[in-house]
Amino acid sequence: MSDTLAVLDQNKAIQLVSGNKKLADDLLLMLIKELPEHTKGIQNEHQNGNKEELRKIIHKMHGGLRYVGAPALLDIVSRTDVELFELSDEQLKQNITLIYQETDRIIKEGKYSSTVS
DSSP states (O other): OGGGSOSOOHHHHHHHTTTOHHHHHHHHHHHHHHHHHHHHHHHHHHHHTOHHHHHHHHHHHHHHHTTSOOHHHHHHHHHHHHHGGGSOHHHHHHHHHHHHHHHHHHHHHOSOOSOOO
């Protein structure tokens, strides 16, 4: 689960974009700029009980995360995207809470560490 996964993994990010460190950094910055909009949309659609729109937002977020080294957020977003309509209300609420927590961690960290192996 998310607790054991890294917030950000620069090596993974660079691997995902065929070795282009600048592109990896740029994609992370784009993600960070979009995260508040995504979380606001998730909050609104969850409060409105609109699972179709909620899934659209989570699915878009999932797609963007596939090219960024953010393993913990990718894990919870991926699971939520795939299982959204099968989750109980309580499970969905827990997943959304984890999405918020991981989003906050990424925004707080703000960049990949400077160590690349």
